[in-house]
Amino acid sequence: MDTSEATAAGPVEVEEAEASIVENYPHLVRLAYLTLPAALGRHRRVLAAHTLVQRALPRGRRAPDPVAADAGGPRGGPPDPAYALVRQEVLRGAVAHGAEDGWRKRAHEARGWLPLPHVWGLRLHPKAGGTDELTLDRSLSELGSPARAAFALSALEGLAEREVRQVLAAAGVADPRTAVAEAAAAAGEGGEPVRALLGGGEFDPCTVQARPTDLLRRRQHLRAAGLAVAAVAVAAVLLPLAGSDDGDPGSYAAGTPAGSASPLESSALVRADAALWEHTSRMDFTAWPARGGRKDDTELLRRALAVWSRPGERVQVSATPGTSRGLPAQPPQLLYAGDVGEAAVVVLYDGMRIVRYAEPQDGKGFAALDFARVDDADVTTGAAVVVGRVDGNTRFLTAPWVDDAQTRDLLQPDRAGQPLHVAADGVTNPVRTPGAGAPAGQCGTAWPVLQFRSSTKIVEQHSFLLTDLGDLTPVHLTYTPPPGGGSAPARQPREATGSQALLSWAHSACRLGALRGLGVRAVENWEFAEQRLPEGGAAASWVCTRTDTWRGAGQAMVQFQPPGSSPTALAAVAAQAQDTNACSRFGQHVLAGVMWKSPAGHWFLLAAGSRGVTKVSATGGVRASADGPLLAVRAERGANAKLTGRLTTGRTLDALG
Structure with missing residues (x-):
């Protein structure tokens, strides 16, 4: 137990404690949820977390532990005696819950359950996170409640190690130093990336999803209730809490x-x-x-x-x-x-x-x-399924029609693919997961993708790219080249295995990380326009990146890629829209613009439309127009213009986003 000297805090009135609970309720419930043992399951942890916070209200004036009262307040703020008292009681209950077993736990949970959160016919759980959140949750599942509390106090509250030990001791933890050491081992480097993960939906018991319990079994229970009311009452307490051999x-x-x-x-x-x-x-x-x-x-x-x-x-x-x-x-x-x-x-x-x-x-x-x-x-989107993820590596089960498997790095478009071994049962060797090992929110130095070739028994020399975005099935990557000259027909999407396609995807690969866990089916890079820049500049590319999900919803993002940048330099985002058919076969026209600064220091409004745009007009902060799908006009820095286009059909097209 920490013996650091502390100044005794005065008694906290019940009204002060209540105000602290109300003000910090979501944060306290998250703290309780993180501390409660993972063996409870997410449904019971959600209910238990809310129960613990609501039970933390004292019955009368009471002072917090004098040592814990000196620790930081909500989210690492200044010490707050009322919050210290409430946090102390929440953690005491959560840690005690993890230490109890057998009849003691059932009695503890049964006591006073009627006036506190209770759910009938539904199972509640926080929103599912991505692969990073799942990895963190599984790492925490190996810790006991004292270590989980230490982890939450450090990563979520931002308390120093000494303060963490003080708060744990006040909450009844017998060995705070060991708990802190175990939490530190699980946290790794920790820091802001871990805090950001803990602040997400995966660990938020106040924003939950609801699903029904077993409906057929519930109906059977209701039919039997009239014959065995007493038995059902006992089962409601005992059966859901019955333990089992690990x-x-x-x-x-x-x-x-x-x-x-x-x-x-x-x-x-x-x-x-x-x-x-x-x-x-x-x-x-x-x-x-x-x-x-x-x-x-x-x-x-x-x-x-x-x-x-x-x-x-x-x-x-x-x-x-x-x-x-x-x-x-x-x-x-x-x-x-x-x-x-x-x-x-x-x-x-x-x-x-x-x-x-x-x-x-x-x-x-x-x-x-x-x-x-x-x-x-189809042949491409049904070509592989994830069967395992361990330590930043993924194994895939490949379709029986995959004849050849390779891996390649989207961030190195000129490097050839490397052979990927596939066992007789169709399972690949481990493939590095894109973004694995990189700080949260960053791309890393490589973006591994799968390059498969289908058997000639079904199609001749059909190669295609797939990338892992955290779901059970990898995502199909395609590419559409820029329009041909004159009256050439519109280009069609093609596999992203050619040199031009790989160069385009090198500029966009690091944007894929934002699509993790969204149920994405395919992503296409459509190079819908090329524009020669003012003042004798070279040609820049306009690319619409179209994302389609399995459920039908899609999004579009227009990127502007100036010439002369490195092969992996991220293109600038010119516009984006959610839940749209833009840049798909059902939305074949697109228009977007950016402000661009020339090497001479002059600012221009640049705009580009797809091949069906016959005129582009700017109004508002910039007033100009140009025949054809391209516009370039001098403008003041920060000018805000509204862009519209006219199509070959005479219809007006608004700029994306």
């Missing part, structure tokens, strides 16, 4: 599929013929055969299906945006079952979604259940 993999599922008609039976799994892909016209996941060394392991398959039916508290469930987590309408298709690193992995497909189940082979720790929408996949 070494029993079956404990990952809180129940099994209800009813004999459930499609989640291992004997009902669909298995495609190994040669189906060679003679079908539907080149998607339906053509994948069942592969993997454990594809006939009935017990593993049963566990995977049982977890899908009813995930237990030791299962981390995630889904890409717009993807249902519900049961399938018919028996799913088995794509893979085998050992990948230290995990046993099962990959299933139900016609709309890829479902990946993974459990640690030693039976300890947490299992994972991931959902991703993949309807309307």
Whole structure:
């Protein structure tokens, strides 16, 4: 226990404590959520975090621990006795919760539950984060409550090590120094990147998503309630809190599929013929055969299906945006079952979604259940599935029609691809995850992508690029070159494997990081215009980067790339728009502008439209017009102009964004 000298704080009135709770409620709940043991599961941690903060209100005047009262206040601010008292009680309850077990924990949770947060028929969990948040959450899951509290106080509150020890001691932690050491080991370099992750939605129990509990099982319980009211009352306290042996993999599922008609039976799994892909016209996941060394392991398959039916508290469930987590309408298709690193992995497909189940082979720790929408996949978007991510490396399961696999770096467009070994069961060697090891929000020094070539049995010499953006399926990258001269027909999207396409993507690769975890299906770079710069400058490129998601929503971003910059220099963002069909085949016209400073120090308004634009006009801070799709006019620095274009059809086109 820390024995640092401290000045005793005066008693805190109940009204002061209440005001501190109300003012800092979201922050206190996040602190409690981070401290509570991961074994509770996210639903119970959300409810327990709110319960602990609401119970922190004292019954009368009370002084905080004199040592802890000198520690920093909310989010590292100045000391605040009222906040110190409330924080002390929140942490005391969270740490005690992690130390209790058996009947003591059930009695603790049952006491006073009626007036505090209670949810019937719903399971709550914070919004899913990206790969960085998931990695941090899994790292924290290995820590006990004292170390988790130390981690939160350091990274979230910004307290110094001495202050962390003081607050832990006041909260009843027997060995604060050990807790701080364990937290430091888990945090690594820590700092602002970790604090930013902790401030995100993955760790915010005040902004939650709701999903139903097992509806069929709930209906059965309601029917039985009239016959066994007392039994149900006891079960409501005891059954959800019953522990299980950490070494029993079956404990990952809180129940099994209800009813004999459930499609989640291992004997009902669909298995495609190994040669189906060679003679079908539907080149998607339906053509994948069942592969993997454990594809006939009935017990593993049963566990995977049982977890899908009813995930237990030791299962981390995630889904890409717009993807249902519900049961399938018919028996799913088995794509893979085998050992990948230290995990046993099962990959299933139900016609709309890829479902990946993974459990640690030693039976300890947490299992994972991931959902991703993949309807309307094709040769490219159905060419690979992520089967494992460990230490910044990713393994993929490749489609049976992939004949050749390579990796290449988008940030080195002139470097040839490197061979990627694919095992007999279709699993690749580890591939470095883009951005792995780079500070949060940064691109890093490389952007690895996959370059596959399809078998000549289905198409001649078809090579394509895929990049990993944190979802179960990698993203297809394409490229459309600039328009031809005169009356040449419009260019069509093509694979991004040529030299011109690779040079374009070198300027855009680091923009891809912002798309992680969004359920992206494909991203295209459309070089819609080339413009010779004023005052004798060379030609600059205008590129519209179009992002399409599996659920249909899309976004567009216009980038301006001046000449003479390094191959990997990021292009300037001229405009962007969300939930738009711009730059797609359903929105084939685009217009955007930027302010550009010439080498001589003069400012110009530059604008460019796609090939269907016959005139560009500027109004507002700059008034000018030009026939054709390009405009360049001298302007004052910071001038704000509105751009419009006229199309060959006579229709008016507004600038993007």
